[in-house]
Amino acid sequence: MAKYADILFRYRLRFLILFVVLPSELALACVFLFPHRVAMSSLWVDTPAYISVSAAATGWNQYLTPAQNTVDALNQLRSTASFVKTLGADLDSLTIFQDQNERDSILSNVTADLHVTAAGSHLVVLTYTCPRQPVCTTVLSTSVQIYRDWLANQQTAQAKVAIDFYSGQLADAQAKLDADATALNQYLNAHPSVKPSDAALIPELDQLVRSVDQDRLQVAALRQKLDGIRLMDAAAAQIDNTVLKVIDPPRIVGGELSSLPRKQMAIAAIAGFALGLIALVGMAWFDRAVREPKQLEGRLRIPVVVTIADLATGGAAGG
Amino acid sequence: MAEESKPRTLLAEIVEATLHPRPPAPGFAAQPRERARPVSLPPWFIDRCRQAYLAVDFPSGRRVLGITSALHGEGKTTVALGIATALAADTGEPTVLLECDLETSSDEFFGLTTGPGLGDWLEGENTLRILRMPPLSNAFLIPAGGTRPDAARVFYRLSQSTLIEDLQQEFPNIVIDLPPMLSIAYSSLAAKVTERILLVTRHASTPIADVEKAVFLLGHDRISGVILNGYASRTPRWLRRLL
Numbered sequence: 001m002a003k004y005a006d007i008l009f010r011y012r013l014r015f016l017i018l019f020v021v022l023p024s025e026l027a028l029a030c031v032f033l034f035p036h037r038v039a040m041s042s043l044w045v046d047t048p049a050y051i052s053v054s055a056a057a058t059g060w061n062q063y064l065t066p067a068q069n070t071v072d073a074l075n076q077l078r079s080t081a082s083f084v085k086t087l088g089a090d091l092d093s094l095t096i097f098q099d100q101n102e103r104d105s106i107l108s109n110v111t112a113d114l115h116v117t118a119a120g121s122h123l124v125v126l127t128y129t130c131p132r133q134p135v136c137t138t139v140l141s142t143s144v145q146i147y148r149d150w151l152a153n154q155q156t157a158q159a160k161v162a163i164d165f166y167s168g169q170l171a172d173a174q175a176k177l178d179a180d181a182t183a184l185n186q187y188l189n190a191h192p193s194v195k196p197s198d199a200a201l202i203p204e205l206d207q208l209v210r211s212v213d214q215d216r217l218q219v220a221a222l223r224q225k226l227d228g229i230r231l232m233d234a235a236a237a238q239i240d241n242t243v244l245k246v247i248d249p250p251r252i253v254g255g256e257l258s259s260l261p262r263k264q265m266a267i268a269a270i271a272g273f274a275l276g277l278i279a280l281v282g283m284a285w286f287d288r289a290v291r292e293p294k295q296l297e298g299r300l301r302i303p304v305v306v307t308i309a310d311l312a313t314g315g316a317a318g319g
Numbered sequence: 320m321a322e323e324s325k326p327r328t329l330l331a332e333i334v335e336a337t338l339h340p341r342p343p344a345p346g347f348a349a350q351p352r353e354r355a356r357p358v359s360l361p362p363w364f365i366d367r368c369r370q371a372y373l374a375v376d377f378p379s380g381r382r383v384l385g386i387t388s389a390l391h392g393e394g395k396t397t398v399a400l401g402i403a404t405a406l407a408a409d410t411g412e413p414t415v416l417l418e419c420d421l422e423t424s425s426d427e428f429f430g431l432t433t434g435p436g437l438g439d440w441l442e443g444e445n446t447l448r449i450l451r452m453p454p455l456s457n458a459f460l461i462p463a464g465g466t467r468p469d470a471a472r473v474f475y476r477l478s479q480s481t482l483i484e485d486l487q488q489e490f491p492n493i494v495i496d497l498p499p500m501l502s503i504a505y506s507s508l509a510a511k512v513t514e515r516i517l518l519v520t521r522h523a524s525t526p527i528a529d530v531e532k533a534v535f536l537l538g539h540d541r542i543s544g545v546i547l548n549g550y551a552s553r554t555p556r557w558l559r560r561l562l
Contacts (some may be wrong), residue, residue, distance in 0.1 A: 002554065002562045009553035010523065288526045293547055296520065299527055300534055305374035305517065305544030308367040310551050311360075311397070 002292050004284050011283070018279055023272030027265040034261040036129050039136035041144060042248035043124040045070045067118035070244070074116040074124070074147055083146060084110060090142045096135055106135060109263065114143060123247070131261075133252050140250035148244060159233035163226065170222040177215035184208040329440075330447060330482070334489045337449040337459065338413060355450040355460040356430030360401050368401030369409065375515055375543040381487050382406065384543075385513035387497035389533035393521040394548040396425050399496040402517075406492045407458040414492035415449070418463035419477065419512065421470035422498060429460060436464020441476045459490070471505040474498075478508045500533035510537045518542050522550040 008015055045066040060069050077083050088107050097103040110128075119125045126143065130136045187208055188194060199206040290296055293304035340352070375384060386399040399416060407414035418425055421438050429452075435445035445464075452458040467473055486493055495513055500506040510516070516537055520530050534542060552559065 002559065005554040005558055005562055006523070006552055009555070012553065288528060289523050290520045290525045290527050290530060290547065291523055292552070295527070296530070296545055296547065299531065300545065302518075302534065302539070302542050303374070303544050304547050306367050306370045307522075307547040307550035308364065308394075308398070310522075310549040311364060311394075 003287065003295070004280060006291050007283050007287060008280060015276060015280065018276030019273060022275065023269040026268035026272045030261050030264040030268045034131065034264045036131055036261045037133050037136050038253050039128045039130070039133075039140045039250050040248070040253045041126045041140045041246065041250040042119070043070070043126070043144065044245040044247045045122050045124055046243050046245075065118065065121040067120060067122050067124050070124050071116050071118045074126075077147060077150060078114055078116070078143065079111055083143075086146050087139070087142055090146070091138060094138060094142075096138045098132075102132075102135070106130060106139065110139065112263075114139070126250075128250075136252060137250040144246060144250075151244065156233055159229050162229045163233065166222055166226040166229065170219065170226060173215060173218045173222055177212065177219050180208065180211040180215050184212050330485050331488075333447050333449055334486070337451075338489055353432075353434075353448070353450055355452045355462075357400055357452060357460070358397075358428060358430075360397070360404065364397075365401050365405050365408075368398060369405035371398070371517055371544070371546050372402045372406055375517065377515070381491050383483060383487065383493045383495070383513050383515065385495045385497045385509075385516040386519060387509065387516055387533070387537070388499045388519040388521075389501050389525055389529040391423065391499050391502055393499070393519050393525055395499065395519045396420070396428060396496050398517075398519050398546055398548060399494050400429075403452075403458060403492070403494040404455065406494065407455045410492060411457060412491040413457045413459065413489060414455075414494070415459040415461060415486060415490040416452070417461045417483075417486070417493060417495045419474070419495055419509070420498045421463050421467050421473055422503060424463070424466050425496075426462065429462060431462055433465060434462070436462040437477070438464045438467050438470070438473045440464075441473050441480065441482075463496075470498075470503070471508075474503075474505045474508050478511050483512065500536050501529055506533075506536050510541060514541060515543045516541050517544055517546055519546045519548050521548050522552075524549065 061072070064072070084107055087110060088103070091097065091103075091106075097106070113129045115127045117125050117127075126140055128136050128140050128143075130139065184196075184205075187205060188196070194202060194205060196205070196209060199209045293307055296302075296304050372382070372384060375382075377384075384402065386395055386402065388395040396418075403414050403416040418429075418437060424433075426433055431450070435448060437447065439445035440447035448462055450460045450462070452460050483493060483495075497509045497512065497516070498506070500509070503509070518530070518533060518537070530545075554562070
């Protein structure tokens, strides 16, 4: 290690160029070689409770603002393979990609290049960085649409469960109503002189009438709930449009150099640094000169009695 | 034998004349003597060289120390000069720096005009020059002389001669600037000139494999230590401590 350090500091100017200047220049070159564009879109998210229907019933934190909840949901959604797959399929259908390489590059980096931030209590800003303008805007709009579809699907699924549940409840209530109504009719047929208005005088009749009335109320209530859920299910897409509104459609912001191709820059910088490292290792490998007293003593098993500084540099450099 | 006896006889006279010059005859001015004017070494450098020779264990009061390196240009001659200066200053005894690098001229380094040296004397071609190295009055230099194509043969003569032993009679401290080990074919002869050798290496320059070869040629036991010259680690001190 002492040898490496000595070579490093001896040729410090060269290594400064290799370790700092070269990576910086390569990274800078990437800015011009791989220009990136930034697309931005703004969404307005309403509180679901405001319209008394939950657009994102599950996973919605009541202590966070609608924008924060949406950012959280979007961030989780974009990190899933399903999202990337759906995005790829949607973009394929739009024939936005120039070639397979571009497709692979966009889809493999979309998770990292798509940023979702809350700009206020209701405002969500999506930014996406990519090499080509049409791709940038299309990816953003498709991502918003995927999120919207995801919300609708989630809502539809919840509605389906509710419809199934309340349908069963309604069927049971209807059956009970039918049974109670049949029992009341049978009683009235068996006692032709008795009228339903005599229920206050006849306890048995009163019980039968009350049961039928309660069953009717139960059936009516369940039917109302079921109708409401069916309405929500049918209007799921419209409700999402209300909850999630696109304020600013996807558009390109800034100039050609407004965004840095971070990945390429990182690769270039690492490559430059690695080049310096290879040069250092190579120089150390090919360097067979005497450098340190310990090295000499170890190799020769003869003591180094003194080290003398170079006469030209003076005694201060002496060991 | 005749060739060997000639320089031996002359050596004692030369040394005597160098250490104890005769005063000029009355009425005559003193003859100007040639002096070496080596490059001026900073005090910190001489102090580091002092640490180097102090690390060597000399069995008796006589100190004969060889300085060599694996390759040319590692600062061997500069270190030898620094050690000779430190030895002369510390002991106050006559100290001689014997230049034995016959293939590389150090005349400019020592501020000498081109002239005969050790090689010429060993070949019996010329007298031996022993020069004072001011400012110390007890520091002397025996230059190698001009570069020679027959350096191997001359060096063989040196290894077979008793020059070092003879010089030791008058010079308790002898620092021998040996040729670099891997640049000459007669490096094994150089190793036999003295029992104690310091091996100079240059930081960030000398290949470690060459240092290992030099150690192999000299023999592990002869090397009293290694001097890491030109050491200028750019690593911050705190990082060096961690590593």
